[in-house]
Amino acid sequence: MTIIEFANVSKRFILHLNRPRSFRDRLTGIFSSNTHGEEFWALRDVSFKIEKGQSLGLIGHNGAGKSTALKLMTRILEPTSGQVRMRGRVAALLELGSGFHPDLSGRENVFLYGSLMGFSRRDMLARLDEIVDFADIGEFIDTEIKHYSSGMYTRLAFAVATAVDPEILITDEVLAVGDEAFQRKCMERIYSFRQAGKTIIFVSHALEIVRSLCDHAVWLDRGEARCVGTADEVIDSYLQETNRREARERQRHTTAQSWEDADAEQSKRWGTREIEIKHIELLGPKGTPQDLYYTGEPLTIRYHYRANIPINDPQFGLAIYHGSGVHVTGPNNRFSGYPIASVHGSGIVDYTIPNLPLLPGMYYLTVAVHDANGLVTFDHHERAYRFTVRSHSLKTSYGLIELPARWVHAATDG
Ligand SMILES: Nc1ncnc2c1ncn2[C@@H]1O[C@H](COP(=O)(O)OP(=O)(O)OP(=O)(O)O)[C@@H](O)[C@H]1O
Ligand SMILES: [Mg+2]
Incomplete structure (x- = not known):
């Protein structure tokens, strides 16, 4: 069953340029027709599908359109053309600042979020302890969200979003702001979601995490889907291209230096x-x-x-x-x-x-x-x-060296 489908999706933004104009621009500007800003295509003709229970990684350089794609999935944005089809209850962890009301306390936001997801106050009350426990932000649960650090914000957002039993979990590089212990806790929960057959959309620059968590991936390159396929395929071709690009850059810088x-x-x-x-x-x-x-x-x-x-x-x-x-x-x-x-x-x-x-x-x-x-x-x-x-493909990604070693497993009972 297809859970998410992008069919020839494009998204255009109109940039209202505020850069100071020269005197001459101002003089001629009166006659210029282009007073409505420049257009910018953040996504261009992007198509892919996600089946139930699949986990999809979205990768690509800064500004490639990943967050924009997620905002289309969560209906924060509407496509300029093409169609985005979604099936199932979505919990999304987008960039900081979206989702919570800054003037309400953490606790009040938990109820607000629940009601947006169709849960009653009682439903949320039953989950509150677990949420507070997972977020582990102590008495800050009763502080207004606007006073939270980005780490605290993410802790609460992750705890709430994953407590409401979503069918689709969308996360946008959010884990990067938490400390390591919290990141690990989140990854464990994301893995258990996957085990439970939920659909996951995961945006990250941590390619090895994408590789191990996701079975499929889409590489966005300046708004276009450069590669769609299994996570291994997509990541390998992304790495190859990144290596080639870097080599070209280096060549420019080093030809003069013997x-x-x-x-x-x-x-x-x-x-x-x-x-x-x-x-x-x-x-x-x-x-x-x-x-x-x-x-x-x-x-x-x-x-x-x-x-x-x-x-x-x-x-x-x-x-x-x-x-x-x-x-x-x-x-x-x-x-x-x-x-x-x-x-x-x-x-x-x-x-x-x-x-x-x-x-x-x-x-x-x-x-x-x-x-x-x-x-x-x-x-x-x-x-x-x-x-x-x-590296052509990262098999080891922590530390300085890859040892010439091998693994062996043997069960010792049963
Ligand atoms: N509301 C907006 N108005 C105008 N331009 C926008 C808007 N939102 C995003 N963009 C532009 O669209 C492009 C894609 O942005 P997006 O945030 O989707 O990139 P990204 O792949 O998530 O990048 P990153 O890895 O840095 O998070 C960028 O050039 C960005 O400046
Ligand atoms: Mg982004």
């Missing part, structure tokens, strides 16, 4: 220079430099060195730092059991990571070369290089 820029910043480079690190290259799976490197794929850090005199047993080392400053690793060829007998003249040293375990983020790289005892620094480039890691 890896040799380290020389420019003397403060970041020191050493006696018997061996010089002339140049560092980062190479991807095809052995060529990339704008982005991917979790799970090969990454090679290539030193191009020049030894101005013969040096025995040099130590090539490096350090990788996460963008937050955390030191992730600091290997060198000697610790790794790969001594280099001697160097004189130019050469290369490769440090190859067959399956990059780093999770998406920005990383800094320090490289150095020392003498056999680590006492003399020939050349040291402090955090002179930078690289970005992305």
Whole structure:
């Protein structure tokens, strides 16, 4: 049974531009016909369906039209063209500020919300304890809503909306404002709704939550449905596009910056220079430099060195730092059991990571070369290089690294 259907839905807003006009504009404005503002299509010809018991994730960049789509579902807005069909009692947690009356207390709002949903005062009284308990906002339940913090507001809104036994639950990124314990509590309740066969519409930028909660997804891109399908499909194609977009951005920013820029910043480079690190290259799976490197794929850090005199047993080392400053690793060829007998003249040293375990983020790289005892620094480039890691699909999303591990399960009784 189809619970929600968008059929060629478009939504146009008229923007009343208030920007100050120039003197000349004001003079010519009298003759201009465009005095009614500019139009803006927040949604354009969007179609999708949700069956009973499905959970649908709506994803997309800021301003893509997600909240607008939810407001059409809840009839806060009407479509400009096309049709929105809904079946069943909807509880919606939209952006802050919608739903509650600011001058009423939390308790009074509970009854008001109930009456809007068709519940009597007695019905709501029976649920009040549970609502107050879940919201856990203490004596603030008797304070006017306008004095609530955004976290308190969300706590109460979530508690009420999910207490009235809706058939469809709509949430718009609301959980982002709560603290972690509350977020967890909300997610548990949302999962139990799903288990109970209710229909869920979930808007979030937390793609891994969307992936695990939702079976279907719609990717909105500047008002258009770019991809409609299973959550995995839609999220993967969204991630791919985001990665490509970022790569293009980076290319624009980095073409001018070569890896040799380290020389420019003397403060970041020191050493006696018997061996010089002339140049560092980062190479991807095809052995060529990339704008982005991917979790799970090969990454090679290539030193191009020049030894101005013969040096025995040099130590090539490096350090990788996460963008937050955390030191992730600091290997060198000697610790790794790969001594280099001697160097004189130019050469290369490769440090190859067959399956990059780093999770998406920005990383800094320090490289150095020392003498056999680590006492003399020939050349040291402090955090002179930078690289970005992305993921084709996020299997692990917390922490810094993905360990090469596996899971095994065995039941021990029954
Ligand atoms: N009432 C309105 N009047 C004019 N423009 C609006 C109105 N509501 C939304 N818009 C515009 O429509 C576009 C889509 O907005 P919407 O809030 O649906 O985006 P969103 O996908 O929810 O973004 P976010 O991820 O930032 O929450 C935006 O450009 C927004 O400025
Ligand atoms: Mg929004």
